[in-house]
């Protein structure tokens with residue numbers, strides 16, 4: 001059978017889709033990029049916030065209204081985990097729904113393929129220069145604004161041997177970067193009472209795939225960076241000095257209402273990381289306009305940002321999620337105030353990002369080339385597109401390298417110019 005898979009949401013969902021595809025391919029089914037040619041239309045949904053649910057529903061509706069009568073429509077993932085009835089009610093044409101982590105059930109329901117296809121690579125769908133490695137799933141943290149623990153359930157660390165095999169498969173398929181993701185990567189090992197589980201995993205990965213020059217850490221939890229983890233990151237040759245640590249706010253009063261770790265804990269983690277790796281690039285995200293956020297709490301957030309001068313900041317305006325404790329919090333902040341605070345925060349974030357980028361001018365950085373195309377034409381010269389260690393795929397900036405290089409090449413360069421988020425580099 002030919003399937004057409006549509007994936008919505010975050011990188012964690014992308015990894016889930018790879019797992020779903022691995023199960024389908026092992027049963028002899030093959031992907032079809034053209035939905036008209038597929039026998040089965042599959043959607044891996046996101047239900048993290050209202051906007052994401054709406055986007056997922058629209059994608060399902062679109063497939064439903066344009067499909068042939070003999071095409072099946074199956075829907076899986078976060079949205080169907082929490083709102084399967086809603087999906088079936090709003091789009092009655094959906095043939096089957098599945099929750100999260102039911103990838104094997106999908107393949108089992110389909111059974112082995114009746115057709116024989118030529119499958120070039122049944123092991124690693126979605127092979128690319130940069131690959132995500134999901135180290136755990138689920139979350140036990142109490143953040144009052146977040147629906148994820150309800151969708152995903154308790155945190156469960158991935159099996160280390162399986163993760164190492166996955167990493168080796170990505171390396172074999174040509175990946176030059178592994179990006180470690182989870183709801184909270186620093187929770188890895190907590191369910192097996194190993195408080196340095198992530199440090200141990202990084203050591204094992206570093207040894208298992210020495211041919212992968214970059215291993216990057218996303219979604220660390222404030223207060224959960226241990227001295228051992230910071231030390232391992234600085235010692236291991238292929239762990240890039242980069243961390244994404246969503247901090248959510250810079251005022252203790254707001255953090256208490258969010259049931260997030262205190263500023264003391266956040267500072268502790270940031271200090272450990274910057275002490276071990278002074279060159280580290282820090283990425284974080286903040287929520288603006290959480291219920292009860294006063295102007296002085298917001299000013300504390302701006303002061304915190306000024307103090308740490310984060311390389312990359314993502315911000316979200318608070319959006320109430322039914323089913324979360326914060327949904328019934330009092331003190332909703334007026335939307336015009338939220339919009340004003342959001343733009344003030346983003347202006348500050350851009351100023352800081354821009355000055356952090358300028359600090360790199362005149363320094364040497366390696367750039368991992370990602371473009372398949374010959375290059376960007378900048379004022380008559382061809383430039384290849386890639387990223388430096390300080391930029392994670394999809395969320396951060398880019399590096400333009402003078403000349404034409406192949407995708408996957410790691411090019412030593414000198415930074416000659418800086419845009420607010422991007423670098424202009426010349427090979428050395």
Ligand code: SF4
Nearest residue numbers: 139141143146148183
């Ligand atoms: S740590 Fe992240 S995934 Fe877990 S509850 Fe908090 S915001 Fe949600």
